């Protein structure tokens with residue numbers, strides 16, 4: 492049954508990534524066309540296409556980096572699935588199978604939740620036209636909403652992450668993944684670039700936040716299940732955020748090397764900028780999410796049911 496469920500969950504996660512990409516492409520076209528207001532830096536004396544405004548660029552970068560991060564996470568999971576089945580070494584097959592199993596609820600849960608944020612931003616970039624059905628931006632937003640519901644709601648993915656994927660082995664598998672992330676941090680630390688240093692700072696903080704939450708989940712799932720499950724979806728979001736940000740950090744390392752060789756310069760610069768944006772704007776959410784899970788469980792469950 493879980494072979495079928497994993498395939499379906501993976502596929503729905505990829506639907507989220509696909510719809511996010513489509514919403515991004517549509518928003519970019521509109522932002523280059525729609526003229527409104529003069530740029531704040533005074534570079535143009537007349538109204539300019541809205542892509543000149545920093546907040547519109549912020550929205551487009553959020554859409555772009557979320558989509559690229561989740562796509563990279565899904566590709567890495569697919570490679571792990573292949574290695575789990577076809578690698579000649581039995582231990583390597585086992586490690587890849589565990590890694591793939593850990594990633595599936597994140598690809599389903601995190602990628603579809605991010606597709607809602609991305610498609611919502613797509614509507615926002617279009618302003619009032621985004622709310623008009625004929626424009627098509629709102630259709631993406633509505634279509635993205637079903638992805639967090641069918642093939643198991645986000646909470647059901649999070650229950651799987653907490654129970655089968657984290658608490659069952661006392662967090663050992665999750666911490667083994669954290670150790671792999673630490674190796675990427677080591678590679679980033681050897682770089683001189685400001686971008687690598689910035690990404691390292693955020694990746695390290697997010698990985699430490701993840702480990703804190705894994706320990707909290709492992710310690711509480713049996714003894715205080717309401718506390719552990721009160722943080723289940725935030726834990727899924729933190730873990731998905733970290734896995735996507737980790738892949739973008741790896742892409743920064745590759746892009747810096749290829750840039751130094753003069754390969755595909757504009758593409759590599761865009762990869763580096765996108766990884767940096769994700770680190771500063773999205774990966775930086777992780778420590779706050781950790782605090783909400785570890786310190787905030789009681790506030791979730793404290794209110795008596797009669798008080799709702």
Ligand SMILES: Cc1cc2nc3c(=O)[nH]c(=O)nc-3n(C[C@H](O)[C@H](O)[C@H](O)COP(=O)(O)OP(=O)(O)OC[C@H]3O[C@@H](n4cnc5c(N)ncnc54)[C@H](O)[C@@H]3O)c2cc1C
Pocket residue numbers: 637640641642643644645646647650
């Ligand atoms: C357009 C569409 C197409 C669909 N296609 C198919 C299909 O082809 N085949 C098929 O079998 N099904 C299909 N479904 C059903 C879909 O999989 C379910 O709607 C989905 O799994 C949610 O179940 P539910 O609707 O019973 O919601 P509920 O289980 O009632 O969930 C309601 C809320 O309670 C939360 N919740 C429930 N249980 C828990 C829990 N244990 N812990 C934490 N929170 C919980 C949920 O997260 C959700 O927020 C489809 C649904 C839609 C809308």
